Amino acid sequence: MFVIATHGPDQPNHAALPFVALKGAIESGEFPGEPPEIFLMQEATYLAHRATDLSQIKAVGLPTIDEVVSFLRGHDLRVIVCTPCAAARGIGEEDLVEYARMGGAGDMARGAKTHSATLTF
Numbered sequence: 001m002f003v004i005a006t007h008g009p010d011q012p013n014h015a016a017l018p019f020v021a022l023k024g025a026i027e028s029g030e031f032p033g034e035p036p037e038i039f040l041m042q043e044a045t046y047l048a049h050r051a052t053d054l055s056q057i058k059a060v061g062l063p064t065i066d067e068v069v070s071f072l073r074g075h076d077l078r079v080i081v082c083t084p085c086a087a088a089r090g091i092g093e094e095d096l097v098e099y100a101r102m103g104g105a106g107d108m109a110r111g112a113k114t115h116s117a118t119l120t121f
Contacts, residue, residue, distance in 0.1 A: 002115035008043030
C-alpha cells in the first residue's frame with residue numbers, strides 16, 4: 001500500500017492516521033509481499049525530521065506514531081520526503097531519520113503506479 005501524507009505534528013490525529021492505515025493494511029494480509037511506503041508532503045515532512053519526537057504524537061485511542069513506525073520498519077517501511085516541501089521548511093537530507101530519504105514527484109507517481117492501493121491523508 002502507498003500512502004501520501006500531508007499533516008504534521010501540529011495535527012496529531014491527522015498525522016498518525018497514515019501510519020496506522022499502513023499497519024492495518026499489513027495486518028489484514030490484503031497486500032502480501034508489498035512493502036508499506038509513505039510519501040510525506042507539506043507539514044508531514046516534519047514527521048521524518050530527527051528532532052521530531054514521534055513517541056509524543058498519536059491519534060486519540062491509537063498508539064503513538066513511534067510505536068507504529070517500529071512495527072512498519074519490521075515490514076520494510078519506505079519513507080520518502082518531498083524535497084521541495086522539506087526545503088521550504090528548512091529540512092535537509094541530513095536532518096532526516098535514517099529510514100527516510102528525499103524524493104520528488106516522480107517518486108510519488110512511481111509509488112502510486114507500483115502499489116495496488118493508494119491512500120491520501
